[in-house]
Amino acid sequence: MASEIHMPAPVCLIENTEGQLVANQEALEILSGTKNPLVVVAIVGLYRTGKSYLMNKLAGKNKGFSLGSTVQSHTKGIWMWCVPHPKKPDHTLVLLDTEGLGDVEKGDNQNDSWIFALAILLSSTFVYNSMGTINQQAMDQLHYVTELSDRIRAKSSPNSNGIEDSADFVSFFPDFVWTLRDFSLELEADGLPITADEYLENSLKLKQGTTQSDQNFNLPRLCIRKFFPKKKCFIFDRPTHRKKLGQLETLHDNDLDPEFVQQASAFCSYIFKNSKTKTLSGGIKVNGPRLEKLVQTYVDAISRGDLPCMENAILALAQIENAAAVQKAIAHYDQQMGQMLQLPTETLQELLNLHRACEKEAIELFMRNSFKDRDHLCQKDLAAQLEKKRDDFCKQNVQASTDRCSDLLKDIFSPLEEAVKQGVYSKPGGYRLLIQKIQELKTKYLQQPNKGIQAEEVLQEYLKSKESVTDAILQTDQTLTEKEKEIEVERVKAESAQAAAKVLEEMQIKNQQLMEQKERSHQEHVRQLTEKMERDRVQWLDEQERILAFKLQEQARLLKEGFQNESKRLHTEIQNIQKSMEKPRKTCFLS
Numbered sequence: 001m002a003s004e005i006h007m008p009a010p011v012c013l014i015e016n017t018e019g020q021l022v023a024n025q026e027a028l029e030i031l032s033g034t035k036n037p038l039v040v041v042a043i044v045g046l047y048r049t050g051k052s053y054l055m056n057k058l059a060g061k062n063k064g065f066s067l068g069s070t071v072q073s074h075t076k077g078i079w080m081w082c083v084p085h086p087k088k089p090d091h092t093l094v095l096l097d098t099e100g101l102g103d104v105e106k107g108d109n110q111n112d113s114w115i116f117a118l119a120i121l122l123s124s125t126f127v128y129n130s131m132g133t134i135n136q137q138a139m140d141q142l143h144y145v146t147e148l149s150d151r152i153r154a155k156s157s158p159n160s161n162g163i164e165d166s167a168d169f170v171s172f173f174p175d176f177v178w179t180l181r182d183f184s185l186e187l188e189a190d191g192l193p194i195t196a197d198e199y200l201e202n203s204l205k206l207k208q209g210t211t212q213s214d215q216n217f218n219l220p221r222l223c224i225r226k227f228f229p230k231k232k233c234f235i236f237d238r239p240t241h242r243k244k245l246g247q248l249e250t251l252h253d254n255d256l257d258p259e260f261v262q263q264a265s266a267f268c269s270y271i272f273k274n275s276k277t278k279t280l281s282g283g284i285k286v287n288g289p290r291l292e293k294l295v296q297t298y299v300d301a302i303s304r305g306d307l308p309c310m311e312n313a314i315l316a317l318a319q320i321e322n323a324a325a326v327q328k329a330i331a332h333y334d335q336q337m338g339q340m341l342q343l344p345t346e347t348l349q350e351l352l353n354l355h356r357a358c359e360k361e362a363i364e365l366f367m368r369n370s371f372k373d374r375d376h377l378c379q380k381d382l383a384a385q386l387e388k389k390r391d392d393f394c395k396q397n398v399q400a401s402t403d404r405c406s407d408l409l410k411d412i413f414s415p416l417e418e419a420v421k422q423g424v425y426s427k428p429g430g431y432r433l434l435i436q437k438i439q440e441l442k443t444k445y446l447q448q449p450n451k452g453i454q455a456e457e458v459l460q461e462y463l464k465s466k467e468s469v470t471d472a473i474l475q476t477d478q479t480l481t482e483k484e485k486e487i488e489v490e491r492v493k494a495e496s497a498q499a500a501a502k503v504l505e506e507m508q509i510k511n512q513q514l515m516e517q518k519e520r521s522h523q524e525h526v527r528q529l530t531e532k533m534e535r536d537r538v539q540w541l542d543e544q545e546r547i548l549a550f551k552l553q554e555q556a557r558l559l560k561e562g563f564q565n566e567s568k569r570l571h572t573e574i575q576n577i578q579k580s581m582e583k584p585r586k587t588c589f590l591s
């Protein structure tokens with residue numbers, strides 16, 4: 001079960017003090033503890049247009065983000081409230097309320113466009129709130145949207161295909177919702193009733209003409225059309241009599257205009273049902289710690305005087321998470337090996353097979369938890385660490401086997417050594433007896449279980465170390481002729497040469513097995529990497545297809561409205577995207 005947060009009230013996330021944007025530590029800590037995927041809804045618009053009140057509705061509360069002239073409204077910036085998502089289990093709804101946009105009295109307006117840009121960068125649904133109808137004033141107040149391409153970079157380096165940077169915005173940008181408050185018009189066009197969405201679409205129609213005023217009219221409309229593939233509009237009646245507006249927080253639904261109650265409820269239902277989990281390019285779902293890093297990266301960039309760059313932010317995220325993914329994979333490998341490995345193993349292959357199974361799981365875990373691993377640096381690091389661990393286990397295995405075999409030999413042979421010392425075999429016929437005894441004890445030793453891979457080697461070493469003793473007994477045994485002694489010496493020599501050859505052969509087999517395992521490890525890394533690259537390729541193509549579909553649709557609309565030039569510009573963008581897709585389309589990594 002994923003962790004859940006409880007925030008009784010909103011906290012400031014990004015503070016705008018004395019012209020500086022600063023991320024608030026308390027809010028970052030709350031995020032770092034929120035492991036659920038996040039649905040992030042941000043609201044932006046002129047001050048005192050009922051934004052906070054509407055966000056409180058999304059939180060299911062009457063109070064929360066403070067209304068009117070309170071402490072909060074004196075703090076310019078972005079406020080955050082994380083609540084359990086009311087419709088998606090194990091998801092957190094993050095509400096971002098912006099303060100003081102366009103409010104000259106609250107001082108410095110320098111950072112208003114940054115706050116606007118940050119709300120776009122951080123949210124998955126972006127709500128633009130305004131009073132009354134969509135008129136030129138409402139559009140003019142949306143001038144921030146026309147500055148976005150000067151505020152945000154999608155790619156760290158200019159696009160090699162020459163695609164205009166803002167063309168990449170589409171894949172990162174939130175869904176757009178326009179909320180119109182105190183809307184008192186009838187929704188109709190040419191005398192026929194229309195939906196709020198149709199009203200928005202109509203309002204985004206461009207004006208024919210090339211005068212400055214035509215261009216001013218068209219620019220924000222074009223930007224909204226160009227940046228936001230998904231648009232939605234909600235209208236709201238005034239919630240209550242003018243006199244009661246000041247006490248909205250204390251009013252219950254039955255004290256409010258029923259139309260408003262119904263409209264607010266429809267808005268909330270839509271957001272709960274349709275707002276997506278915040279997702280970064282490459283299908284990376286944003287959770288608390290990720291949003292925390294995004295906030296830090298963007299705010300840092302702005303403080304440095306740079307443009308916040310979406311790609312860089314993702315790469316910074318990837319760096320941190322991929323390093324953690326290596327740790328996690330290694331911990332899993334250690335845990336699995338620790339649980340299953342009993343040293344010494346009977347054969348080296350047994351150890352290698354176990355390593356292979358655990359290594360496979362570790363690589364899988366890494367692949368699941370990593371993304372945009374530049375030059376596969378982290379994967380290479382993981383491979384190196386796993387290789388070292390395997391070698392360490394091999395060494396430990398040799399040691400464990402050696403220790404066990406030495407102990408066994410000591411147990412089994414020490415009575416014989418004692419007897420030799422006491423001269424039991426230093427008598428006529430003693431040599432034969434000794435050889436017999438040694439054979440008997442060897443058999444006993446070989447029958448013992450769990451000796452591991454050093455059984456033969458340790459035995460041979462032991463016997464070799466005792467050769468001078470047996471030799472001395474042979475020489476002093478008077479029952480044997482000189483000839484028999486010579487034959488016996490030859491026999492012993494041949495036997496130890498044979499044993500040495502066997503040990504050598506075993507070593508060669510072990511080496512061969514190790515080499516094979518190295519190759520298999522490499523293949524496993526390559527196999528899993530290829531699969532991941534293929535998944536990424538498909539995902540990327542999918543993203544591009546969606547952008548293309550949106551652009552084609554927009555192009556058709558521009559053509560229909562008679563905007564040849566705009567349509568041509570979009571056509572170039574479309575061609576560039578199509579061109580950039582040609583190669584990836586043909587390069588299936590699995591074939």
Ligand SMILES: Nc1nc2c(ncn2[C@@H]2O[C@H](COP(=O)(O)OP(=O)(O)O)[C@@H](O)[C@H]2O)c(=O)[nH]1
Pocket residue numbers: 046047048049050051052053054066067068181182236237238239245246247248249
């Ligand atoms: N006319 C009108 N006033 C509202 C509405 N919603 C809230 N208010 C009142 O407008 C004032 C400012 O609301 P607030 O939510 O703080 O606006 P914000 O500055 O945009 O966040 C408060 O007194 C609210 O009670 C609305 O839909 N229409």
Ligand SMILES: [Mg+2]
Pocket residue numbers: 048051052053065066067068073097098099
């Ligand atoms: Mg407010």
